[in-house]
Amino acid sequence: MKEPSDMTDPPDMAEPSDDSADAARSRSAAERLLAVLGAFDHRRPALSLTEIGRRAGLPLATAHRLVGELTVWGALERDVAGSYHVGLRIWELAALAPRGPALREAALPFLEDLYEATHENVHLAVLDGLDVVYIERLSGRHAVGVRSRPGARWPLHATGVGLVLLAHSAKAFQDQVCGRPLAAFTPHTLSDPARLRRALAEVRRTGCAVADRQITDDAVSVAAPVRGPRGDVVAAVSLVVPSAGTQPHSLVPAVRLAGRGISRALGWRP
Amino acid sequence: MKEPSDMTDPPDMAEPSDDSADAARSRSAAERLLAVLGAFDHRRPALSLTEIGRRAGLPLATAHRLVGELTVWGALERDVAGSYHVGLRIWELAALAPRGPALREAALPFLEDLYEATHENVHLAVLDGLDVVYIERLSGRHAVGVRSRPGARWPLHATGVGLVLLAHSAKAFQDQVCGRPLAAFTPHTLSDPARLRRALAEVRRTGCAVADRQITDDAVSVAAPVRGPRGDVVAAVSLVVPSAGTQPHSLVPAVRLAGRGISRALGWRP
Structure with a gap:
């Protein structure tokens, strides 16, 4: 799994012209979401919210909001001790790879x-x-x-x-x-x-x-x-x-x- | 796998107050990215860009940009015929679930x-x-x-x-x-x-x-x-x-x- 620092490189595909107005703003939002997922690896399969923020290079409030969205979707799961893990939804998605x-x-x-x-x-x-x-x-x-x-x-x-x-x-x-x-x-x-x-x-x-x-x-x-x-x-x-x-x-x-x-x-x- | 329509429900967690300024805008961006991933299921493991846009309920230009970002990250892969599939990166992530x-x-x-x-x-x-x-x-x-x-x-x-x-x-x-x-x-x-x-x-x-x-x-x-x-x-x-x-x-x-x-x-x- 790549380190989170690898994930902040901008994508190298051309921007469609009619969508470039909000592209910079939205692209950055997408990258931040992927950085949250990328914070997990084999050495760190369970992370606290603070650790996710630090590893993804995000302010705590932003990490909190993105982790919340990913948890609602099922990409992350929270255990009773408050740690986050990769969720079942990712496992279901991976079955299609x-x-x-x-x-x-x-x-x-x-x-x-x-x-x-x-x-x-x-x-x-x-x-x-x-x-x-x-x-x-x-x-x-x-x-x-x-x-x-x-x-x-x-x-x-x-x-x-x-x-x-x-x-x-x-x-x-x-x-x-x-x-x-x-x-x-x-x-x-x-x-x-x-x-x-x-x-x-x-x-x-x-x-x-x-x-x-x-x-x-x-x-x-x-x-x-x-x-x-x-x-x-x-x-x-x-x-x-x-x-x-x-x-x-x-x-x-x-x-x-x-x-x-x-x-x-x-x-x-x- | 849920239908994409299930993914547009707003998350039900409280927004941190110091982050709510751009929350509505960014949350919508995160949801659109997850809707792209959610477009794939067992009956449709391979999708064209047009199909992804339609199933995720996104304009083609937006789908194009988000699919590009997901492909750079490794969450999606494009085959020689131009269809998109779930990528190896999701499979690596799923191994942590x-x-x-x-x-x-x-x-x-x-x-x-x-x-x-x-x-x-x-x-x-x-x-x-x-x-x-x-x-x-x-x-x-x-x-x-x-x-x-x-x-x-x-x-x-x-x-x-x-x-x-x-x-x-x-x-x-x-x-x-x-x-x-x-x-x-x-x-x-x-x-x-x-x-x-x-x-x-x-x-x-x-x-x-x-x-x-x-x-x-x-x-x-x-x-x-x-x-x-x-x-x-x-x-x-x-x-x-x-x-x-x-x-x-x-x-x-x-x-x-x-x-x-x-x-x-x-x-x-x-």
Whole structure:
């Protein structure tokens, strides 16, 4: 989840001319409302009115009024101790997100098959901004430890699913990612732009990514693309297994098959 | 999901005096933004800009500007065909809702045990407004057919989970529900206020609800309360089985046990 400070940037779309009179005033009101929602994140799922105001950068009276409106609508809920939480109405709305629950629903039978065949970690992820966002993870009690969970964001260059999504995105976007500092999580992480570019070329050639000990020292990820009805890559599926004693390339056919299965379920035809 | 027309009611909280100058103007802006989000529902998860404007009751130019702001923030996403959908950002926000994913996560092991023991339909639901909202459903291929799904709303009086939630709610709220028209789905539905009140008294006496053929003619639901840390009923769990050849009361101990297990996981101590 972005920090509230990211939310005060003005939107970059053109203003329709017949509406520009009250646009500045109203836009600011909309942004303040979104800043209230953006005050909540995984570390702070429950906030007092004062905390909401501070995190959203709003005077208390304004926060009070906006929180009241959001609570009436159901986007926020107040508990008996007086703290606010994200409300059920947001959860109902989220059920309509095609890149969240709808994608997960279509993918689940294929993810379950991949899990049944391996009893290791199975991931489904999408691209959002400069990050990978995990939509689902299936994992056995004895699977190798991983740091992903649904809703978590990770950098594109350090994950198998991220390499697949980045390799299939526009050239300008790849240049943007390769031109920024690339965090290293282990000595093996692809934190050098030249090595990252070579890895992306290899993903495009083979259609699959093998990310070896990129985030932890003991795990390797094998990832494949998921395509939408128009053939564009809309998600990635991966299998994360212990790196010791694994021949990652032996896992490629199974992961690729899962990716093709999910793509077909989404309406893709080869 | 409520219809957009429900969203234009003014919020009923007091306005802070030092903020009332621009309150009328800003409140209306906030309401318009929420009306855009409220334009999406299960029957219409993808909308054009024109449809959003029409469903939200907004001029096209205003809809255009608000949709732009919501898209920049990530609450909406635009696909290549130009339709708008609920965005990933809402899904990330929804993951923080204590009555959605957090409740489901705490309850899931107990729901799975109940499912493993019966291979029938297992439900978890909460009260919202005048409805039951289903948070989770586990169901076998051979379980009796039910009309619930996660995110669906049903009237309180016609479901086992609803009877449990209603029986444990405030007297004034029960009077409000019993004073409204009560829809009948089968000849057995508790659509008579006097019968409903007797059923609620029985639920309070036994701690469990048995809803026999209330929504379909072939299913019976056995439901039990889920309590939060303060002992208040925050959700209900149920088992829905074929009515033919079932002794519903034989299922009560298992459902009650699941309810107590989830309650303990939420921090309740008897």
